[in-house]
Amino acid sequence: DQQVKQNSPSLSVQEGRISILNCDYTNSMFDYFLWYKKYPAEGPTFLISISSIKDKNEDGRFTVFLNKSAKHLSLHIVPSQPGDSAVYFCAASVKSGGFKTIFGAGTRLFVKA
Amino acid sequence: ETGVTQSPTHLIKTRGQQVTLRCSSQSGHNTVSWYQQALGQGPQFIFQYYREEENGRGNFPPRFSGLQFPNYSSELNVNALELDDSALYLCASSPGQGAGVHYGYTFGSGTRLTVV
Numbered sequence: 726d727q728q729v730k731q732n733s734p735s736l737s738v739q740e741g742r743i744s745i746l747n748c749d750y751t752n753s754m755f756d757y758f759l760w761y762k763k764y765p766a767e768g769p770t771f772l773i774s775i776s777s778i779k780d781k782n783e784d785g786r787f788t789v790f791l792n793k794s795a796k797h798l799s800l801h802i803v804p805s806q807p808g809d810s811a812v813y814f815c816a817a818s819v820k821s822g823g824f825k826t827i828f829g830a831g832t833r834l835f836v837k838a
Numbered sequence: 839e840t841g842v843t844q845s846p847t848h849l850i851k852t853r854g855q856q857v858t859l860r861c862s863s864q865s866g867h868n869t870v871s872w873y874q875q876a877l878g879q880g881p882q883f884i885f886q887y888y889r890e891e892e893n894g895r896g897n898f899p900p901r902f903s904g905l906q907f908p909n910y911s912s913e914l915n916v917n918a919l920e921l922d923d924s925a926l927y928l929c930a931s932s933p934g935q936g937a938g939v940h941y942g943y944t945f946g947s948g949t950r951l952t953v954v
Binding site: 756757759761766767768769770771772774776814816820821823825826827828829831 | 842871873878879880881882883886888892893894895896928930935936938939940941942943944945946947948
């Protein structure tokens, strides 16, 4: 039961351009959504989050958009830099007998110089 | 401040054996979550501990159990190991049971468990 789906296994973008990573979810009870970045041999690193009552959150080069009616969120990185090359995980949280965070399978981003 | 530390980094066990993985949470963090990440997949939530009590669990059988100690460090125990238990096990901490979902968890680098 994949409640959080990242349908693109990989994405390649030119340095300086915009990277758009997409995520779909099925559980309407999720109340927070988060994006994490993971480099090889390291644990995931938190990037940005958004509450389900908002539709946009911005932090520097990173912006997350939430479309609740479509159960879809996206992460925009602009401008993209080679150091952004990593695996990006979308995650969603729900408070059900404690807090549970469900991760997607990840999208590998390649930013070409 | 130190981050999340996990030990050991790599481990090989035989099917049917038991294993204990350890995690030291980041200073000031009283909540610890454990995740299993199989190859090519995202982390799967195993359970969360807040102030030494389990307060959330994913779809994992009872042979996956845990402990949290007064200093907020934690252990993940897996009994009767199966080949499918081979994965990267990640520990994550946060300064409160709700903080992780708002401000993100701090993850360790993980323990790579191989069951043969």
